[in-house]
Amino acid sequence: MRKGDTQEIRRLNRRAILAHLRRGPLTRADLSRLTGLAKSAVSRLVDELLQEGLLEEGAFTSPPVGRPGTLLHLRPGARFALGAELGVEETVLLALDWRGEVLWAKEWSHPREAGPKERLERLLQEVLPHVPGPLGLGFTLPGVVVEDRLLLAPNLGWKNLDLRPLLSHFPLPTALENDAKASALSEVFFHGEANLAYLVLSTGLGIGVVSDSRILRGAGGAAGELGHWLGQGHKPCACGRVGCLETELGLGALLEHYRFLGGKTGDLEALLQQAKQGEALALEAIHHLGEALGRFLANLAVAYDPARVVIGGKAAEFFPYLEQPLRQSLAAHAFLEAHRSLPVQPSLYGHLAPAVGGASLFLVRFFELGGLWAESPRRNGGRYEEVAFGDRRGPGA
Numbered sequence: 001m002r003k004g005d006t007q008e009i010r011r012l013n014r015r016a017i018l019a020h021l022r023r024g025p026l027t028r029a030d031l032s033r034l035t036g037l038a039k040s041a042v043s044r045l046v047d048e049l050l051q052e053g054l055l056e057e058g059a060f061t062s063p064p065v066g067r068p069g070t071l072l073h074l075r076p077g078a079r080f081a082l083g084a085e086l087g088v089e090e091t092v093l094l095a096l097d098w099r100g101e102v103l104w105a106k107e108w109s110h111p112r113e114a115g116p117k118e119r120l121e122r123l124l125q126e127v128l129p130h131v132p133g134p135l136g137l138g139f140t141l142p143g144v145v146v147e148d149r150l151l152l153a154p155n156l157g158w159k160n161l162d163l164r165p166l167l168s169h170f171p172l173p174t175a176l177e178n179d180a181k182a183s184a185l186s187e188v189f190f191h192g193e194a195n196l197a198y199l200v201l202s203t204g205l206g207i208g209v210v211s212d213s214r215i216l217r218g219a220g221g222a223a224g225e226l227g228h229w230l231g232q233g234h235k236p237c238a239c240g241r242v243g244c245l246e247t248e249l250g251l252g253a254l255l256e257h258y259r260f261l262g263g264k265t266g267d268l269e270a271l272l273q274q275a276k277q278g279e280a281l282a283l284e285a286i287h288h289l290g291e292a293l294g295r296f297l298a299n300l301a302v303a304y305d306p307a308r309v310v311i312g313g314k315a316a317e318f319f320p321y322l323e324q325p326l327r328q329s330l331a332a333h334a335f336l337e338a339h340r341s342l343p344v345q346p347s348l349y350g351h352l353a354p355a356v357g358g359a360s361l362f363l364v365r366f367f368e369l370g371g372l373w374a375e376s377p378r379r380n381g382g383r384y385e386e387v388a389f390g391d392r393r394g395p396g397a
Contacts, residue, residue: 013037014045014370018054018074022099022367025058027069046072054078054371074099079366082127082172083359084139085179086119088112088155088203093126094352095134096359098366100190105352116150116158120166127170135366136173138182138358142204145178146221154228154239155204175361180224181215182357183312183347184208189364197306198347200354201293201315204238205246209304216304226300249292251314258285268314275321283321290322294329301330301339312347312354319346 016035020026028046032039049055055078058071080097089112094105106126110119127137143153150161167174177185184198188210198208205227209216216223227246228239237244247253251268258271263281265271274282297309311319326344334340347353 010045011370011372013041014049014372015367017042017045017049018367018371021055021072021074025071025073027071029069031072049371052371076101077103079135079363079371080133081135081359081362081366082130082137083355083357083361084123084137085354085358086116086123086139086141086156087354088142091119091123092352092355093123094355094359095130096356096363098363100356102349102352102356105355113157116161116163117166120163120169124170127172131171134172134362136175136362137170138175138177138361140177140179140182140354140358142179142200142202142206144220144222144225145176145181148176150176151221152239154237157238173362175358177358177361178206178208178221178224179313179354179357180206180208181217182208182361183310183353184210184357185215185364186349186353186357186360187310187347188213189360193308195305195307196310197300197304197308198310198312199300199315200313201249201311202251202313202351205249207300209306211304245296249289249296251318254285254289254318257288258282261285272317275318286318286321287325289318290325291329293322294326294331295333297326297330297342297344298333298335298339301342302335306342309342309344310347311344312349312351314351316346316350316353 013035017031020031020034026034028039028042031046032042035042046055050057054075055072056075058073076099077097080095080103083094083096085092090107090109092105092107095103097103108122110122123139141150141153142155143158144151148162148164148167150158150163152159163176180198180200183200184196185208187193187196187198193210194213196210200206200208207224207226209224227244227250228237228241229245230241231243231245231248233243233248235247236242237247255268255271258265258281261281261284263285265274265282271282275286300309315322330342330344331340349356
């Protein structure tokens, strides 16, 4: 057996142990049974993981049959990654540990016209105090992303940008992804789903689709840009066309409709507070959006047939008021009977979800490597950047 084969087997076995422990505490005997590995092999690998600070031992178990065992846990905060969302009017930066816990988060606003250089320089200054430590920094953008290139982000006004020169100044590995696709990946990674649609609804509308455990990207990276489906409307879109769907479904459209009804609130946060207080016009405007989203999800279900839909972005915070009209509209317009009761839920991370998705880019990689890269990139026969993200064996495939 070649040395490389031995290392690959070791990596896969470590990955299997970590994957089972992500579901909850287990004993060494449990791990041997679940992985099919010999008890001696499990003990050796567990000892490695304990020495590396990835695991910790907990309470003793007293099974009715057999010897007592010690429960093993993933150690909280043992590894973490940074995630950032470069939104239209604000940036979100956070740290996410390998169990999915947000360790801290910071947000700041900036003018819409602020360019990529200005925004990334500010992001760099916020990141520096936290280096070294993170596995890397993954950040998301509301546009079509291919590797380190942003092909088009209409709501930012950016087009055909090679971000590698700006990223080269960051003192840690970086990764770039579309906000909806990264958010969908984090849902798959932390909650598991073979067929999922993740809807990011804020200034614009984007969808991340997971089909048979694969993130759909398309030939040019534009899969999921359903906000730019052409509808029957006549409003100009930031992309330069007229009648794109997000001009009717975006949260900007919600605010416009509220004002059309006679509401005086100046921004979405104030509108949300009005809804919480039961203000009639706010609830009417949100109800109208919920009905439109229900029709949209009926079409989405026909196009991709997801098992579950997650709503993220700022819209997640409006979900308690969107839910009833959305579900009624979806049931009324569903194509298949199964789509009438399609599970729809808000992201547990709320508006932080795109930044959580960015951090997940590195956490997924870390688990794919069985935790080995964090100790030495060369132990896998190549640099971290050379390890394919989303290969056929991984959840990002």
